[in-house]
Each structure stands twice: as C-alpha cells, then as structure tokens.
Amino acid sequence: MLFVDPLTLAAGAGDRNALLTLESLRGLTVIGTRSILGISNISFGLPNRALLNRTFLAMALSCGLDAVIANPLDESLMSCVSAGNVLAARDPGARRYIAAFSGKERSEAVPTPRSAGSTGSVDLKEAILKGEPDTAMMAGRAFLAGGGHPMSLIQERVLPALEEVGRLYECGDFFLPQLLASSEAAQGVCRLAEESLLSEGNTLETRGTVVLATVEGDLHDLGKNVVAMVLKSRGYKVVDAGKDVPAESILETAIREKADVVGLSALMTTTVERMEEVISLGRARGIPCRFILGGAAVNADYAEKIGADGYAQDAIEAARLVDLLLAPGRGGE
Incomplete structure (x- = not known):
C-alpha cells in the first residue's frame, strides 16, 4: 500500500x-x-x-x-x-470511539453471538444487541425453519431483545449508534416474520399506527427519525409526515392513516406553539388519537399544559409511552 x-x-x-x-x-x-x-x-x-x-x-x-x-x-x-x-x-458505528471514551467496551455489556447459524433464542437476542443484521436474519430463519411461528419470533424473541436494548441505552451502556444498529437488526427480523406470514396467506397485525411529524417552522428531524426506527422495530406501523409540517397536514395524515398516536417534535422554542395548535384542532374535530410530544424545546410540564397525552425525552421513552397508551384498557384493543 x-x-x-x-x-x-x-x-x-x-x-x-x-x-x-x-x-x-x-x-x-x-x-x-x-x-x-x-x-x-x-x-x-x-x-x-x-x-x-x-x-x-x-x-x-x-x-x-x-x-x-x-x-x-x-x-x-x-x-x-x-x-x-x-x-x-x-469508524463504523463509532465503535472504537465508544469503546475508548464510554468507559466500557461494548463486549462487556453484550456477549458475542456464538455463530450466525445458531438456532437458540439467545443467539437472536445477542445478534440484535450487537447490532448485527445478517446474524440476526440467519438466527431468525433458523427459528422459523425449526417450526417456530412468525408471531412468536417477534413477541418472544425480538421484543425482549429490544427491551434489553432500551435498558442498556437508559443506563448509559449503549449510545445512539448502537441503538440504531440494534433497531435495524430487529426490523430485519420483523420483515422476515411478515414475509413468512404472507407466504402462508396471513398478514402481520401491527401493534398500532403512529404518525410522526416535526411541526411547522422547524426543520430538525434527527430525533423524530430515531423514534420512527425504534417504533418500527417494536412492531408499530409508522407514518412519517416529515418536517416543517402544517397542523392541517398532520391531522389529515392522522385521519387518513387512522392513527392511534400522533407524535409531535420541535427543537426550536419558536415552534412549540404549533404543537398546541395541532392538539387543539385535533380535539375540536374529535379525532380519536393520542398526542405525544418530544424534542429539546418541550418538557413534561408543557405537554400537560397544552393537553398532550404524554411527553418522551428520547426514543426509548417514546416507545414505552406508546406501549402504555395503547395497552389494553388504555386505548389498545
């Protein structure tokens, strides 16, 4: 060289x-x-x-x-x-940087998958935690080939792994690149399960529909995009309405998609009033969905003040909030 x-x-x-x-x-x-x-x-x-x-x-x-x-x-x-x-x-995924400055090697928190072709559920969980989509796909295929049901693959294998990802992220052992990589690996396995169901003439029922939007006047969308990826990996249908979206467009999307939850994001203090506009119009029109807020410009107190159904500080918290809002007895089936 x-x-x-x-x-x-x-x-x-x-x-x-x-x-x-x-x-x-x-x-x-x-x-x-x-x-x-x-x-x-x-x-x-x-x-x-x-x-x-x-x-x-x-x-x-x-x-x-x-x-x-x-x-x-x-x-x-x-x-x-x-x-x-x-x-x-x-430095793909900032792996070396994280290992050098987080105070903990990733391998200390996450075991290495034993092999790409292993069939045990632990291997699939490890592959998701390691953010290795190819390994996760091979483990998922092995699960299905062994007679496992596609819905069991998601509910009994993928979702528990994502719960562990959330725990690691919240306690500071995982960082944004690892969260995204794990979510991508989980999404691949969910698509695999859906393809398996479709081949049998069935469909994969989503856990609910979530419309996400950055409100009018705000062009920031990184946080919203991370929330979308995490929610998709947990089995929700996510409709991304984009950024700088007027209130009318957000509500039209919510109606068209029959949204269970509308997530509103704002990073600029000058745009937070648009959140209240969306919620007020939605309530006045009787749109039957929950409204949640996120972004650096808002907090839980503001969410309560304008009548939102909740506030999430980050993507993991947002996913858990949606889980809670759509749980049986709280708006879910």
Whole structure:
C-alpha cells in the first residue's frame, strides 16, 4: 500500500504554510492517493506545540489525511484521532470511539453471538444487541425453519431483545449508534416474520399506527427519525409526515392513516406553539388519537399544559409511552 507524504510546512516559517499543506492533502484525496504526514513539524519554533499539533491534525483529517506520524503516547492527540475518525466516517458505528471514551467496551455489556447459524433464542437476542443484521436474519430463519411461528419470533424473541436494548441505552451502556444498529437488526427480523406470514396467506397485525411529524417552522428531524426506527422495530406501523409540517397536514395524515398516536417534535422554542395548535384542532374535530410530544424545546410540564397525552425525552421513552397508551384498557384493543 502506497502513501504519499506532501510534507508538513512549519506554520512559524510562513503565514500560508499550513494552508498549502492542507491544499496538498485535498489534491491527493481528489486523485485517490493515500496520504501521510509528520504532524509535529507544523508547530516547529512556536510555543504550546501540542495545541497547534492537534488543531492542525483535526484540520488535516477534514482534508482527507489517511495516516499520521505522531507520538502515540500523547493522549490529547490520540483523542483527536479517535474523534476525527468518527467524523470522517472511518469508524463504523463509532465503535472504537465508544469503546475508548464510554468507559466500557461494548463486549462487556453484550456477549458475542456464538455463530450466525445458531438456532437458540439467545443467539437472536445477542445478534440484535450487537447490532448485527445478517446474524440476526440467519438466527431468525433458523427459528422459523425449526417450526417456530412468525408471531412468536417477534413477541418472544425480538421484543425482549429490544427491551434489553432500551435498558442498556437508559443506563448509559449503549449510545445512539448502537441503538440504531440494534433497531435495524430487529426490523430485519420483523420483515422476515411478515414475509413468512404472507407466504402462508396471513398478514402481520401491527401493534398500532403512529404518525410522526416535526411541526411547522422547524426543520430538525434527527430525533423524530430515531423514534420512527425504534417504533418500527417494536412492531408499530409508522407514518412519517416529515418536517416543517402544517397542523392541517398532520391531522389529515392522522385521519387518513387512522392513527392511534400522533407524535409531535420541535427543537426550536419558536415552534412549540404549533404543537398546541395541532392538539387543539385535533380535539375540536374529535379525532380519536393520542398526542405525544418530544424534542429539546418541550418538557413534561408543557405537554400537560397544552393537553398532550404524554411527553418522551428520547426514543426509548417514546416507545414505552406508546406501549402504555395503547395497552389494553388504555386505548389498545
């Protein structure tokens, strides 16, 4: 494997030297050539060299730097490398970063699946916890091939695994990338169960229909998208109405989809009033669904004030709130 070193020009020897080095890195990236730099030369002849070194390293990583010649015992510099690898998409699922800075290796909280073709329910649970969709699918197929019913696959295998994912996330042993990976693995197994039922002439009954929307004037949707993935993995039909959605459109979607729950999200304090507008209009029109809130701009007190049926701080809490609202005797069948 060939690496090209364009040479780090000392910043103290010329005002544009650092920029020239970065331009060289960008050029190497464009032509598909791997790059390497001896990073410490950037600070030669200047005070507080460590600060300059790690700042320049961060800039170089953003320009496509592939490898660095540096002191591996410099913790602040290596921390910069770890963070840079996440931001440059070189650390899938931020696994190495999480292992380095969460204080716990993922393997401490989650056992490694014994094999992709194992048939035991524990293996399927482990695959979901590890966020390994291929392994989870193979374990799910083995379960069905052994005579297991598709609904049992979901209710007795997938949902308990997701409960454990929720516990790990809430206690700080799991982080967002792990939550998403586990939800993706679980969704794959749910689709497998649905395909099995359809092949037998049956259909997979959802646990309920949830419409999600970021209210009008707000363009933030990451939190909403995470909630959607978690709810889908738990067997709910999720209709994503999008972001910056007017109240009328949200309610029209709720009516058309016969929603059991409408989840409203807002990150900006200037848009929270739109939540109250949606709920007030929905109540006035007698739309028979529950309204729940989420997002950084709201809290439980505000949800109660405007007549919402609940508030969730994160995706796991949202899923549990929907479970509670749609439980038998609380609005569920």
